Amino acid sequence: MTPVSPAASSPESSRPSTAAIVTRRRARWHPRAGMDRVAVSAPAIVQIVVAATAAFSFAHYVLGHAAPLLAATVTVSSLGLVRDARPRRVLETVVGMVVGILVAELIVFVAGIGWWQLGLTLAASLVVARFLSPQPAFAIAAAVQSAIVMVIPVSVPFIRMIDGIVGGVAALLVTALLPRSPLRAVTREGAQLLTAFDGAVTTLVQALRRGDPVRAQRGLAMARSLQSLVDQWRAGVESGSEIARISPFLRRQRSEFQRQDRVRHHLDLATRNLRVIARRVVYLSDDRQPRPIAADLLAELAAGARLISDALGDISYEPAAREAIRAVAGRLDPRVLADRSSAVDQTLIGALRPLAVDLMTAAGMPAAEARAAIPRV
Known part of the structure; x- marks a missing residue:
């Protein structure tokens, strides 16, 4: 028997001479994302x-102010790069900054400039702004502008107050005369919601066909995540509607914003009903039994919802969407389906009825007509 050397039998001898080093893959910066951000913000950049x-030029050349810094800063801060440049939000920001400038000018006029005057100015601006508005951004805007007044002295009192008003007026005028048309972005947000809605419904349909509780849980999670998309769409529609209301250049888009708000409202209700259905599917999937009847009905409703998505960009799809959903709604009678489904399945089919009503009204059908399309039980 050949003796085994200690080196060969030791644990160290079985280890490789080199060990793999775990490295973390670096996230690569891609210029495409930057270009997309620039493209999205291009209207806001031009507007700002x-x-x-214009505000700086008016204050400098017309009013004769030597360095109207606040005319520019108030304009830039009030407009911002966010898409929500609705007139009310711009006006609130302008008022907040003018309040801060006024407080600072009063303190400078009475007490002069110094470190304790700066602290007093910031405290007073924040207190007054919080008293006037519940919006945190309002108070921050007031504090920032008041600090600028304190650290950049001028010889003429209250001249920066005039500069701030000039900047605010310029921001409001540009909002109306050179608006950021948000219709394309709003339509895209609606399409994103409907795409996510379709994904959640498709997952629930698969769970029903296979009796798969894992897919049912996934579908419920996807249905719950829809609310953030609904809220984002709502903010976009409200912003666009307010801008179109004051801008003569967006007057023709007012009716389209009203239509999208109607679609958004009923799809909000549809997503809430979808969450109810998803919870029901999770409960029923515990027995791992396939439910093809409910799956087919839900899949056909999803097909109608896809036509609603097409109608966001082309209103001519709305009649087809209404009729497609109406055809499914007419079959949502638990009594007729009783022979082919259990009592438990019939409760799920009953939960599809309000979803069908919401989708029909989202497609432009009057609410009374949509309710009449559902068989009475």
Whole structure:
């Protein structure tokens, strides 16, 4: 018997001479994302540049102010790069900044400039702003502008108050005369909601066909995540509607914003009903029994919802969407389906009825007509 050397039998000898080093893959920066951000923000950039330049030029060349810094800063801060440049939000920001400037000008006029005056100005601006508005951004805007007044002295009192008002007026005028048309972005947000809605419904349909509780749980999670998309769409529609209301250049888009708000409202109700259905599917899937009847009905409702998505960009799809959903709604009678489904399945089919009503009204059908399309029980 050949003796085994200690080196060969030791644990260290079985280890590789080199060990793999775990490295973390670096996230690569891609210029495409940056270009997309620039493209999305291009209207806001143009709007800010035009408004700030106009405000500065008016204060400097017309009013004769040597360095009207606040005319530009108030304009830039009130407009911002966010898409929600509705007039009310711009006005609230302007008022907040003008309040901060006024408080600072009063303190400078009475007590002069110094470190304790700066602290007093910031405290007073924040207190007054919080008293006037519940919006945190309102108070921050007031504090920032008041600090600028304190650290950049001028010889003429209250001249920066005039600069701030000029900047605010310029921001409001540009909002109306050079608006950011949000219709395309709003339509895209609606399509994103309907795409996510379709994904959640498709997952629930698969869970029903296979009796799969895992897919049912996944579908419920997807249905719950729809609310953030609904809220995002609502904010976009409200912002676009307010801008179109004051801008003569977006007057023709007012009816389209009203239509999208109607679709958004009923799809909000549809997503809530979908969450009810998803919870029911999770409960029923515990027995791992396939339910093809309910799956087929839900899949046909999803097909109608896809036509609603097409109708966001082309209203001519709305009649087809209404008729497609109406055809499914007419079959949502638990009594007729009683011979082919259990009592438990019939409760799920009953839960599809309000979803069908919401989808029909989202497609433009009057509510009374949509309810009449559902068989009476």
